[in-house]
Amino acid sequence: MKPPRTQQFLGRESYRMRRLMDAARILPVFALVLLLLPLMRHSPELEAPPTATESVYLFAVWAVMILLAFLLSLWLRRALDPADKGKRPHRAGPSGE
């Protein structure tokens, strides 16, 4: 018999927030790896490098990075101390774990 589905954690909100902070830390690492990929696409038979394709690839990675950073910043704002506005959303442990 299946046990009834229950909420496992009480602090789901703050748990999610901390994982988003992890994501913010990981994002630049992944981005760097993606930016280094062109180094491994060396093709010796070509006389000139495939600059056009590589530039499209790099700008695409760049655009995705900006988009992800934008989405993350929307979430992470809540974890920041409200510096000058009067409203004070609940603090979700800005220092991480």
Place this chain on the structure above:
Amino acid sequence: MSFNLLVLTCLGYVVLLFTVASAAERAAVAGRAGWLRSPMVYTLSLSVYCTAWTFYGAVGYAARSGLEFMTIYLGPTLVFVGWWVVLRKLVRIGRENRVTSIADMISARYGKSNLLGVIVTLLCIMAGTPYIALQLQSISQSFTVFVTDPTGPSLATDTTLIAFWVAVGLAFFTIAFGTRTLDANEQHPGVVTAIAVEAVVKLLALLAVGVFVVWFVATGPSDILARIDAQALPEWEIQPGRWTGLILLSAIAIICLPRMFQVTVVENTNDQHLATASWAFPLYLFLISLFVLPIAVIGMELMPAGSNPDMFMLTLPLHLGQDGLALLSFLGGFSAATSMVIVASLALATMVSNHIVVPLWLRVRAVRQRDTGDMRLLVLSVRRLSISLVLGLGYVYYVITGGSAALASIGLIAFVGVAQCLPALIGALYWRGASRNGAALGLIAGMVLWFYTLFLPSFGPEVFLSARVMESGPFDLAWLRPYSLFGLTTLDPLLHSLFWSLMVNIVAFCFGSILSFPSPIERVQGALFVDIFDRPGTARSWTRPMAEAEDLLPMAQRIFGATEAQAFFRAQAELQGKQGFLPDITPEFLEALELKLAGSVGAATAYAMLAQTVGTSVVSVDDLMAVASETAQIMEYSAQLEAKSEELTRTARKLREANEKLQTLSVQKDAFLSQISHELRTPMTSIRAFSEILMDADGMSDEEQIHFARIIHDESIRLTRLLDDLLDLSVLEHGQVQLNITTANLRELIDRAITASNSVQAERNFTLHRSRDREDVDITTDAGRLAQVFINVLSNARKYCDAADPQLRIKVKRRNGMVDVDFIDNGIGIPRDKQALIFEKFSRLTDSMQAGGAGLGLAICREIMHNLGGDITYVPGQGGAAFRVSFPMQLEARESSARPATDPAEAAE
């Protein structure tokens, strides 16, 4: 296009910037800076990263090396996308410690050591000079591109002269907006706004040229991609070493460049802005880079062989007959160069003044004892001078090198230079064990290697290093060749230098930190920086106070100006639950004062200044325990308790003060009774004695009778006056006095008071300093009563000022509806322990009868001023006794019979 039109355009543009900057300054002063401090303005100001090197050089770079130019923008993108890791912490620490520059940050972290401040300042100047030279070069080069007529004015063809005038103009602008005030935290809304405008101009210019090239010269994106492949050179192959190395280098540079530190950390007002910049700034860089390669490719295709690719941004539109576009592009380049020079020279000037000149001045002053100059003017003049100096150095570098090297390489040399700050900076943020000695060792080692392997060779052969040294090393030691140190021959010079300098830097930093033993202040600061997010309050480094607040006030006045310093001291005293200008010297108060000073002159200097006055601070074992991480956690729990007990302490302090006052008053009251009996008895005795003599007046001449009668008369007048004073005081105290409110002129009142008080010790000759214009204020109050107060204060000055050459200053100030009149003499003033008592009844500082009054004067004055809705206070630390009489300009008709707040002394009666 004529040279004059070009110059006119530039001037018009600069005038526009001036207007924007001064409008922003005015808005900020008026407190309407809301939109100035928006995240967008912050992001745009970050674009100071994109200098003329980006604007012109990136296209040239792309033409020479293909996609490699992107590394310079990808590195910063990674740092900003990963803002949560480094930048957030950096910005928070910078803001909470009121950091004024990168040198200040490093020096503050490592025990507020000025040595480190000096090292970093020198490093930044060395690295910044070529970079500024580069901007001057690109501006003057862009001028010459436009001038095709060799017979034009001589200025048009002389690049050195153009560079000179550009440097002068920029120095003027930076001085005008960067050193207007000595701000509490070194922020410059005018400059930031102007930079934001420039950011928009350069982006628009680049996009305009890009769009023109892609859609009007070529037929669209796919055509451009085809042309890119057609033009691709074998050299465009991405080189793994350089690609990775340059991404890393530019990522370091965006953190360490002094100008980037200025706009990212120092000018930041809010964490939220950083959250916006985390995607908006990469977006800006993306847009800047998007059209670089297309412009380069079209340039290579259309321009005659041998033309300088660094100037494609200008020559391409000109070649295609688009003069307007070329002019826009020229303005874009001009913006890029000017914004960089302004911010860089501002940041460098702050460092020079805070870490080199002011500490030197303090040291000289300490040797020659103190004098009371206004430090604000000194610091500002030093900043102005430093700005001129920094720009002058840039100009000299430009003249020496002849501005021949390709733009990109100069920029990268500067990058490697400032990268030497990275180990110390990252250590400051994440490693509590990082120590001052380690940081100094690392910085010096890295700097020397950078200097030898990159900076000196950059001047070209035969300037500093001979070709022979470059070929085979100094003294023919091959392993010391600048470009292949220790036999590393496969790296190109830039990576070679980056590798060696950073590697030796890090090794020295780690070894130095591991082997040295940090001072207590270093450890406190280290814990403070590294655990910034875990700690609610600040740790303290001031424990055993040895100074009086009275000594600190004059010092603070020299930095902030009298009004602000007094307001700060008064607010601090109020926080402690005290009245007046002198707070207790608690560690909290010293912390607050140091932080406020640091915002103006940098952490190391602030610390040194306080230490000079307060004496060396001693950090006790308890304080160290308090910052150790284990205790920190317990502290979290007890934070609330602490707050409670703090409140109790404050109440207890208030009670203690009240109690002390009560005891003194009780003693005074006893003294008063005997005093009053004595005062009444003396005239009584003589009246009785002389009237007895007069009673049997036989055999007494008329003169004798008159003489005795006069004595009796005088004595009874004295009695009456004493009783009058007592009566007056009692009436005033119970608020039953009738005020006779009229309109009067303050100047005339003061004149009258001076004349009236001249009879007191008329033989003494006082020099009066007053400003008659400022005194010309019409006031509505009880003029007679006010004059009484003035006369009393003036007479006191005449009686008690003990200077050989007595002087009296009368200063009148107006502030929101109140008038302050300060009376300051040049005597010894009133001792600290007596200041609280002088306004009490029957208090006289001298026990002798020389004063000739009953000690009621100031008590009456205070009651009068309370009745007039004002106050009279003693202002300490003004170089003599100083009384401030303040009252409202328009006294409202009396509101009921309620008296102004009674103080404990009166409540006790």
